[in-house]
Amino acid sequence: MSEDRQKTRDGEVEEFAEEQASLWRITLSPLAWAAHFVICYGLVALSCAKGLPVESVRQGLIVFSVVVLALIGWIGWRAWRQWDVRETGDYLNQQGKAEDRHRFLGHAAFLLSIISFIGVVFVSLPLLLLEGCG
Amino acid sequence: MSRDRDQKPVMPRPSGTFPPSEAMLAEPVPDEVQRVQQERLRKAWATPKGWRYWSAVNNSEVGVWYSTTALFFMLAAGVMALLIRLQLAVPENDLIPADRFNQLFTMHGSAMMFLFAVPMFEAISIIILPALLGARDMPFPRLSAFGYWSFLIGGVFVIGSILFDAAPNSGWFMYPPLATKAEGVGSDIWLLGLSFIEIASIAAAVELIVGTLKCRPPGMRVNIMPLYAWYVMVVGGMILFAFPPLIAGDFLFELERSFDWPFFDPERGGDPMLWQHLFWIFGHPEVYIVFLPSIAIAAMIIPTVARRPIVGYSWIVLSAVGTGFLSFGLWVHHMFTTGLPSISLGFFSAASEAVVIPTGIQLFAFLATLMIGRVTMTLPMLWIAGALAVFTMGGLTGVMLAMAPFDFQAHDSYFVVAHLHYTLFGGMIFPVIAGVYYFYPFIRKKKLSERLGRWSFWLIFVGFNVTFLPMHLTGLKGMPRRIYTYPEGIGWDWLNMISTIGAFVIAAGFAVFVWDLFRPKRGQGQVARNPWQAGTLEWSHEIPEEAWGVRSIPHVTSRYPLWDQPQIVERMDAGRYYLPDAEEGKRETLITSVIDAEPLQVQRVTGPAWITHAAAIFTGGTFIFPTFHVYPPAIVCGVLAVACILYWLWTSTARPPEADSKDVGLGLRLPTYASGPASAGWWAMWITMLGDATAFASVIFGFFFYWTARPDFPPDGAAHAEPLLVAIAAGAMAASWALTLWARGANRRGAVSLARGALVAAPLLAGVGGIGLIGSVWTLEPTSHVYPAILWALAIWVVVHTGVGVIMQVYCLAGSIFGKMTPRYDADIWNVSLFWHFHVLSAVVACAVMGFAPGVL
Numbered sequence A: 001m002s003e004d005r006q007k008t009r010d011g012e013v014e015e016f017a018e019e020q021a022s023l024w025r026i027t028l029s030p031l032a033w034a035a036h037f038v039i040c041y042g043l044v045a046l047s048c049a050k051g052l053p054v055e056s057v058r059q060g061l062i063v064f065s066v067v068v069l070a071l072i073g074w075i076g077w078r079a080w081r082q083w084d085v086r087e088t089g090d091y092l093n094q095q096g097k098a099e100d101r102h103r104f105l106g107h108a109a110f111l112l113s114i115i116s117f118i119g120v121v122f123v124s125l126p127l128l129l130l131e132g133c134g
Numbered sequence B: 001m002s003r004d005r006d007q008k009p010v011m012p013r014p015s016g017t018f019p020p021s022e023a024m025l026a027e028p029v030p031d032e033v034q035r036v037q038q039e040r041l042r043k044a045w046a047t048p049k050g051w052r053y054w055s056a057v058n059n060s061e062v063g064v065w066y067s068t069t070a071l072f073f074m075l076a077a078g079v080m081a082l083l084i085r086l087q088l089a090v091p092e093n094d095l096i097p098a099d100r101f102n103q104l105f106t107m108h109g110s111a112m113m114f115l116f117a118v119p120m121f122e123a124i125s126i127i128i129l130p131a132l133l134g135a136r137d138m139p140f141p142r143l144s145a146f147g148y149w150s151f152l153i154g155g156v157f158v159i160g161s162i163l164f165d166a167a168p169n170s171g172w173f174m175y176p177p178l179a180t181k182a183e184g185v186g187s188d189i190w191l192l193g194l195s196f197i198e199i200a201s202i203a204a205a206v207e208l209i210v211g212t213l214k215c216r217p218p219g220m221r222v223n224i225m226p227l228y229a230w231y232v233m234v235v236g237g238m239i240l241f242a243f244p245p246l247i248a249g250d251f252l253f254e255l256e257r258s259f260d261w262p263f264f265d266p267e268r269g270g271d272p273m274l275w276q277h278l279f280w281i282f283g284h285p286e287v288y289i290v291f292l293p294s295i296a297i298a299a300m301i302i303p304t305v306a307r308r309p310i311v312g313y314s315w316i317v318l319s320a321v322g323t324g325f326l327s328f329g330l331w332v333h334h335m336f337t338t339g340l341p342s343i344s345l346g347f348f349s350a351a352s353e354a355v356v357i358p359t360g361i362q363l364f365a366f367l368a369t370l371m372i373g374r375v376t377m378t379l380p381m382l383w384i385a386g387a388l389a390v391f392t393m394g395g396l397t398g399v400m401l402a403m404a405p406f407d408f409q410a411h412d413s414y415f416v417v418a419h420l421h422y423t424l425f426g427g428m429i430f431p432v433i434a435g436v437y438y439f440y441p442f443i444r445k446k447k448l449s450e451r452l453g454r455w456s457f458w459l460i461f462v463g464f465n466v467t468f469l470p471m472h473l474t475g476l477k478g479m480p481r482r483i484y485t486y487p488e489g490i491g492w493d494w495l496n497m498i499s500t501i502g503a504f505v506i507a508a509g510f511a512v513f514v515w516d517l518f519r520p521k522r523g524q525g526q527v528a529r530n531p532w533q534a535g536t537l538e539w540s541h542e543i544p545e546e547a548w549g550v551r552s553i554p555h556v557t558s559r560y561p562l563w564d565q566p567q568i569v570e571r572m573d574a575g576r577y578y579l580p581d582a583e584e585g586k587r588e589t590l591i592t593s594v595i596d597a598e599p600l601q602v603q604r605v606t607g608p609a610w611i612t613h614a615a616a617i618f619t620g621g622t623f624i625f626p627t628f629h630v631y632p633p634a635i636v637c638g639v640l641a642v643a644c645i646l647y648w649l650w651t652s653t654a655r656p657p658e659a660d661s662k663d664v665g666l667g668l669r670l671p672t673y674a675s676g677p678a679s680a681g682w683w684a685m686w687i688t689m690l691g692d693a694t695a696f697a698s699v700i701f702g703f704f705f706y707w708t709a710r711p712d713f714p715p716d717g718a719a720h721a722e723p724l725l726v727a728i729a730a731g732a733m734a735a736s737w738a739l740t741l742w743a744r745g746a747n748r749r750g751a752v753s754l755a756r757g758a759l760v761a762a763p764l765l766a767g768v769g770g771i772g773l774i775g776s777v778w779t780l781e782p783t784s785h786v787y788p789a790i791l792w793a794l795a796i797w798v799v800v801h802t803g804v805g806v807i808m809q810v811y812c813l814a815g816s817i818f819g820k821m822t823p824r825y826d827a828d829i830w831n832v833s834l835f836w837h838f839h840v841l842s843a844v845v846a847c848a849v850m851g852f853a854p855g856v857l
């Protein structure tokens, strides 16, 4: 990465054009975790309070957890592609260039997907291990 | 200059060269030009002299006042802790009566959390953030000043109550029914005084977020901004989502205290658990709101002492963002003993364990940096090392407490007191003091004493462990927290005595530290400009001090510009970079794009003012009078506060500029005005409304919480909101919103009179909506049951916001008539329509809940 790939205003490389949305994009996986968390907590609380069939809610939520995990996995995979470390060999992305910024956001989103994945696994454990409203 | 009603305005866009070439940067600036420019800049940014000094709004002044005030509150809360320890030193002590004791620990906890920990973060950030970003100032200096004066008034009011034996006494989390039923004005002081401060905190958070997003120097893309800025963004975001639920809780709580609306009274359908939820949805993230900024300080100090870039920049960003999210999934671990379903407890226990991962990653990244680098044990580093040691210990006991069965045992015992102080000292006190030692040469242009610094470190470190280590044992031996005395001979005596002695050793350490801060340092001479040889932009500051922030705003291409861009400081000083001049004698800073920091606009920033003081005083009155249940003066104050704020906005924000665009140096020309998403004001509105929407969502949560938790919600045969009026209200609000939006388009097209017409009709419709909504609940009796009470609360919430929306519409109308708002200069109506997007959404949701609830539930 020695040659200067700093873009100029006119010679913008399409791929690295300013990604207005990309700061939000790195929060997609954590948002998926948050949604999963709220739905699990809300549904269990609701069914315990209102006497709904907890057992089927629990099973439904386990399926739901798998879906969320798949979603996060997919987001993570895309982020991995964007980081593209195997191609560039650059783990740090520390230069003030459009390309580095692009890869960095991929890297951050990838790492956040991992942590969100673990988070969802953790939160799903009680669904597997505990039963009933107790 | 064109202030006439120009048809079809052409918006100027940035033009010229960016990024600058090396040849452009190498070109010298003639000495004479430099001198003249300096002269003009100095004049524009001059700090007022004499008594006028207090009208300053510059971030360097406001930040210093802010942090000194927070330090003062901290010391006051520390004195209360000493009194607590004195009382507990020996069994059956009668130094302090029980009620006083309750006031003391409540105030100690509340002041430490609300008047010290959060404001301190904001204060330090206000001081250093602009410098880190090579900006001249924060984007809205008067807002910082307003926030500070509000904080001062509110803080003195809250903490002063202890001198009048009138302080709150139900513990810092104010559980009902204890706190709702408490005699005297203590609870009201807590609720209203702290709500006032929370609002000021949110204002500061909004400003800090906008500062990091929009005021970075050209070229500083998100992947090279200082880690501190990442943390500011994350913590600001957390404040935005954590404080509003508490404010919503305060709102309901105060309605119960003042008007006997039974939100937390089980006999009339209320539920104290709702408060616990709302409080801890705030309270746990609060722990991280306190902790992450300290990590941010460490992330600035560690690369400097290790003399190398931080290891794992992306990993640290990940953990900051990850912690920010996960910390919202923990709140129920404070409620493990309240009898919730076990699966629910499981979720929170699991999330509490998961949050350890990102926290751990940050610590490992720091350790790795230190191990690879060549560390010099400077004073700041000593404090950081102490922080790591203490925090790790607190983390361990935290993991223990996160396991629900252990918590059942240790809950509400001195074990918890020990745990929370280990995390707070390790995660806040030590790093913040490290930061003070590190940044002092930047802030005061003097150095603190090496010898005194080591003394105070060892005193505080040893004293801390002597105080709090034994408390683990005291707790396991069964001593509950919040008791004012205990009988002899159950094995608690000597443990408590040791803790008390330790507390005084801590106090001695603080005395040394504070003396070092404030002792005169005349003989010291000037400090070196970059005494730690750090790599980040704040160390390009000028000595002797200049009020302009930076002489010229640099083009940044590296994470550590002072290390990697060899001539950067020299060129900044020479005015080689952007905005080296103030031709019009006005204060200005650069606005850049969010991701890549491309220069977009030159923003005028506001100068010294007294209107902020008036606004803060009247806002204070609006909150303070109701604590004593006197409402007419409160209403007068409210009206005056609104008037002050309107005057301030009208005279100093989004004014049409003299020229459409201006030359900012290095061959670049930028517009001087922006509206909509390109402007900083629009972002501020967006972010504020996000917080506001969170508060509203919390009230809605309350509604559904009652529905799940209570069999009698709504009670049989209850009267409901009048459906027809609810429908009319929803329709009128939607129409008012549509007209506002339409007015924005019409104005832009140059159809000014049509836009004005719409802006006359819109507030009228909004008024109809507001009246309709109040009418729909008019016959319900809010004191009789929680169901009518919450319908009333929803209606009040929406109607108050409608009032704000109407003022905004009229403000735009006036702007259009008096030439402040034109087809080209239309930032005001962009911001107002943004407000209305949020408002119409919440109005429709509220109407749906009120109107459909009877049928569906």
Ligand code: HEM
Pocket (backbone or CB within 6 Å): B078, B081, B082, B084, B085, B105, B106, B108, B109, B110, B112, B113, B116, B117, B170, B171, B172, B173, B417, B421, B424, B425, B428, B429, B467, B480, B481, B482, B483, B503, B506, B507
């Ligand atoms: C001089 C140092 C300090 C000492 C000796 C000290 C001592 C104590 C003691 C003994 C209690 C328990 C009171 C009781 O349960 O009866 C307590 C509670 C508490 N402390 Fe500290 N503290 C100190 C510093 C701090 C700091 C720096 C913070 C936060 C930044 C803090 C936050 C709290 C909180 C939130 C509580 C709980 C209050 C409540 O129960 O409502 N303390 N402190």
Ligand SMILES: [Cu+2]
Pocket (backbone or CB within 6 Å): B283, B284, B287, B330, B331, B333, B334
């Ligand atoms: Cu917690």
